[in-house]
Amino acid sequence: xxxxxxxxxxxxxxxxxxxxxxxxxxxxxxxxxxxxxxxxxxxxxxxxxxxxxxxxxxxxxxxxxxxxxxxxxxxxxxxxxxxxxxxxxxxxxxxxxxxxxxxxxxxxxxxxxxxxxxxxxxxxxxxxxxxxx
Numbered sequence: 001x002x003x004x005x006x007x008x009x010x011x012x013x014x015x016x017x018x019x020x021x022x023x024x025x026x027x028x029x030x031x032x033x034x035x036x037x038x039x040x041x042x043x044x045x046x047x048x049x050x051x052x053x054x055x056x057x058x059x060x061x062x063x064x065x066x067x068x069x070x071x072x073x074x075x076x077x078x079x080x081x082x083x084x085x086x087x088x089x090x091x092x093x094x095x096x097x098x099x100x101x102x103x104x105x106x107x108x109x110x111x112x113x114x115x116x117x118x119x120x121x122x123x124x125x126x127x128x129x130x131x132x133x
Contacts, residue, residue, distance in 0.1 A: 008064040009072060010108045011079055012046070015092075017099030019059040021047060026095035031063060034088040035075060041066045058102055076107040 019027070024044055032039040046062025067075050078084050085101040092099050 008043075008066045008109075009076060009079070010062065010064045012060060012062045012105035013088075014058050014060050014102040014104075015099045016058050016102045017092075017097070019061075019097065019099050023095075023097050023099075026097050027061065027092070028063075030088055030091035030095050030097070031065075033091045033094075034084055035065070035078060037065065037067065037075075072109060076109075079104060079107055 015027075024047065028042050028044060029039050031042055043064045043066075044061055045064060047059070065075065085104060089100050
């Protein structure tokens with residue numbers, strides 16, 4: 001999670017296939033690759049693990065993505081596109097997760113700041129740096 005103040009994008013998806021909590025790291029890497037962002041900017045706080053009878057039943061996953069405000073619209077549009085679902089399915093296969101994307105939810109932008117201020121943040125050479133704490 002970034003150390004600077006951002007409002008995360010949140011969405012959900014339903015995956016069909018062999019999806020378990022053991023696959024969460026691979027799912028995070030797949031979402032990141034499909035969106036072109038760093039995996040450290042993605043959290044999965046919601047995972048519906050109520051499926052006891054069948055490992056291949058649909059699984060609902062809620063994920064949050066921490067991105068700069070200037071990228072939120074582009075990322076939101078990408079997540080809600082068919083391209084994202086297709087690309088994510090391909091990336092899941094690269095992680096050896098046999099799953100397909102059944103659906104993705106609408107994007108929600110949090111209206112609450114997630115973190116308290118840590119200091120002055122500066123963008124230097126494409127990287128954010130804490131320059132005064």
